Amino acid sequence: xxxxxxxxxxxxxxxxIADSQRRTSTPIMPANGRTxxxxxxxxxxxxFDCLHQHIxxxxxxxxxxxxxxxxxxxxxxxxxxxxxxxxxTFPYSNRLSDVRxxxxxxxxxxxxxxxxxxxxxxxxxxxYDLFDVIDELNPDAWMEILHATGKKRxxxxxxxxxxxxxxxxxxxxxxxxxxxxxxxLLIALVGGGLFWSSHTIDKPFETLVAQAETRTLPPRGxxxxxxxxxxRSDRKGxxxxxxxxxxxxxxxxxxxxxxxxxxxxxxPSESPPFPPGLMDATSILIVITEQPAGDVIRRSLSGTTFTxxxxxxxxxxxxxxxxxxxxxxxxxxxxxxxxxx
Amino acid sequence: xPILDFDDWWKEWSGDALLRVKNRLSKFAVLRAHTSxxxxxxxxxxxxxxxxxxxxxxxxxxxxxYLRDEKDAGRVLFRLSLLEALRxxxxxxxxxxxxxxLVATHQSILRWxxxxxxxxxxxxxxxxxxxxxxxxxxxxxRQSSIDAYVALVDxxxxxxxxxxxxxxSPLFDPTTVFPLFPSITRDQLPxxxxxxxx
Numbered sequence: 001x002x003x004x005x006x007x008x009x010x011x012x013x014x015x016x017i018a019d020s021q022r023r024t025s026t027p028i029m030p031a032n033g034r035t036x037x038x039x040x041x042x043x044x045x046x047x048f049d050c051l052h053q054h055i056x057x058x059x060x061x062x063x064x065x066x067x068x069x070x071x072x073x074x075x076x077x078x079x080x081x082x083x084x085x086x087x088x089t090f091p092y093s094n095r096l097s098d099v100r101x102x103x104x105x106x107x108x109x110x111x112x113x114x115x116x117x118x119x120x121x122x123x124x125x126x127x128y129d130l131f132d133v134i135d136e137l138n139p140d141a142w143m144e145i146l147h148a149t150g151k152k153r154x155x156x157x158x159x160x161x162x163x164x165x166x167x168x169x170x171x172x173x174x175x176x177x178x179x180x181x182x183x184x185l186l187i188a189l190v191g192g193g194l195f196w197s198s199h200t201i202d203k204p205f206e207t208l209v210a211q212a213e214t215r216t217l218p219p220r221g222x223x224x225x226x227x228x229x230x231x232r233s234d235r236k237g238x239x240x241x242x243x244x245x246x247x248x249x250x251x252x253x254x255x256x257x258x259x260x261x262x263x264x265x266x267x268p269s270e271s272p273p274f275p276p277g278l279m280d281a282t283s284i285l286i287v288i289t290e291q292p293a294g295d296v297i298r299r300s301l302s303g304t305t306f307t308x309x310x311x312x313x314x315x316x317x318x319x320x321x322x323x324x325x326x327x328x329x330x331x332x333x334x335x336x337x338x339x340x341x
Numbered sequence: 342x343p344i345l346d347f348d349d350w351w352k353e354w355s356g357d358a359l360l361r362v363k364n365r366l367s368k369f370a371v372l373r374a375h376t377s378x379x380x381x382x383x384x385x386x387x388x389x390x391x392x393x394x395x396x397x398x399x400x401x402x403x404x405x406x407y408l409r410d411e412k413d414a415g416r417v418l419f420r421l422s423l424l425e426a427l428r429x430x431x432x433x434x435x436x437x438x439x440x441x442x443l444v445a446t447h448q449s450i451l452r453w454x455x456x457x458x459x460x461x462x463x464x465x466x467x468x469x470x471x472x473x474x475x476x477x478x479x480x481x482x483r484q485s486s487i488d489a490y491v492a493l494v495d496x497x498x499x500x501x502x503x504x505x506x507x508x509x510s511p512l513f514d515p516t517t518v519f520p521l522f523p524s525i526t527r528d529q530l531p532x533x534x535x536x537x538x539x
Contacts, residue, residue: 047360048367048376070506071368071517135364150356238377260374291378295434 009053010036011267017118018061021091027118037117041109044127045134046146049262055124056262060270063217064089066124071132092123101133108141206329207319208235210263212286214335217273226273231286233263233331238292241271242301243281244308251277252298260292281337283308285315288331289322296325345408347395351388354415358384362422369519370504371435371497379433383425384418391418424458424523431455436519439496447489454486454522461486461524486522487530494518 013033020028029037044051055066066089096104103111112120120126134142211232216225231239239261241253254261254272263269278284287297300321306314315332322330363380366372372379391414397404408414431440431451440448446468453459453467465471465482472478494515498505506513516527 048364068370146360147357150360292374294374
């Protein structure tokens with residue numbers, strides 16, 4: 001059974017597979033790539049963030065965008081058309097057969113051959129479909145893997161419980177005598193729990209530094225070259241971008257309908273292309289937080305008029321707002337646009 | 342067999358619930374930007390209920406039985422967390438925008454079903470719906486709830502039509518646009534009853 005020994009994105013393996021597919025039309029698993037690939041597949045199938053990171057890399061490789069398909073439960077039939085030009089963008093767009101899906105769900109990722117695994121890595125549609133099935137069915141073979149992934153996560157809140165010395169069940173009569181205490185505990189727990197759920201940490205709010213630079217995506221077809229941001233952070237989190245204008249109010253990007261920009265240590269994350277509305281901005285503040293904060297920042301900045309020369313005031317303002325919304329840390333970086341646009 | 346130690350169990354299994362809630366919410370495009378935050382908040386909220394079981398287990402054989410198996414308790418935490426997550430889903434910005442376009446009654450019903458997690462009969466009571474015997478009409482309460490849910494889904498789809506299958510398509514399934522409220526199943530929606538299946 002595959003174990004998750006690490007969940008670092010094996011970008012080099014994916015690049016090697018994509019490269020072999022480009023050269024020979026047949027994706028080939030690199031030597032010694034199987035173990036890492038199985039670990040990564042396990043991570044992708046049990047953690048949407050990992051799947052999303054992989055799909056973002058495929059979008060980058062193939063200069064295309066991927067729209068997550070409707071889940072399989074959406075009355076899906078085999079001849080349902082995929083998104084318009086999926087087959088033109090990615091090398092593979094067919095889902096795995098139902099029989100093969102059932103095999104993988106029942107027996108785990110180890111039953112995939114190297115060829116299947118290599119092909120699957122280049123196919124965002126089949127990857128999402130497999131994720132969808134595993135999430136619906138929760139098969140035992142994958143729940144063990146999910147448990148291994150889950151254990152690597154910090155507990156969402158620190159819960160402190162006082163323990164009673166006698167932990168064995170008591171008689172009914174004893175229980176009846178203890179009911180007033182139990183009711184008191186219930187009230188205390190509910191009250192305490194509500195407190196914990198809104199005050200998850202006691203540590204001071206941390207302000208950190210991230211790195212970012214602008215990149216320009218080359219022109220494609222009738223589309224002009226567009227700027228994007230390449231973001232690095234020492235902590236895993238999500239990036240929001242605040243565009244600052246000399247004579248206008250700040251704008252937060254990406255919009256609420258878009259995926260947040262996931263950031264992981266060790267490899268740069270690419271923002272979506274800047275929308276036309278950002279073209280007049282002279283500075284962009286990159287804000288990285290442990291959870292997506294676009295909505296919080298957007299709400300907080302609504303009605304404010306921070307300009308590019310008020311950066312320190314803006315950071316202090318955001319620190320206070322994020323801390324008030326139970327964020328624990330933030331990392332900032334600035335992009336000065338100017339001639340780079 | 343001794344009952345579980347809460348601290349050990351929480352350390353071992355809360356991460357599972359967190360991941361599974363996040364993965365489940367990630368399948369809904371309108372929630373995708375919020376999944377990590379909602380998963381964290383919902384597991385934290387569910388911890389309150391599960392702690393009650395641990396407390397009672399120290400005094401009650403019934404609750405002790407409930408917590409003998411750490412995996413079972415983990416599954417319960419996941420399900421409780423999903424319910425808590427439903428309380429948060431209406432607040433996601435695209436959903437909130439869509440909800441505001443609905444008539445006031447539908448907006449209220451949605452709050453009762455998702456945030457307060459009231460049942461059919463409760464909704465009937467809130468709306469003053471009575472049956473022939475003068476009692477709260479649970480069937481009418483359910484129908485009103487389904488109408489409000491379908492109206493919300495329509496508003497979400499109208500907001501970004503290109504992101505969804507047309508709602509008039511026979512393949513369209515509203516439960517893939519926005520999660521159903523608790524205490525109802527997909528089969529109880531009118532278009533999926535009587536054997537219409539995926």
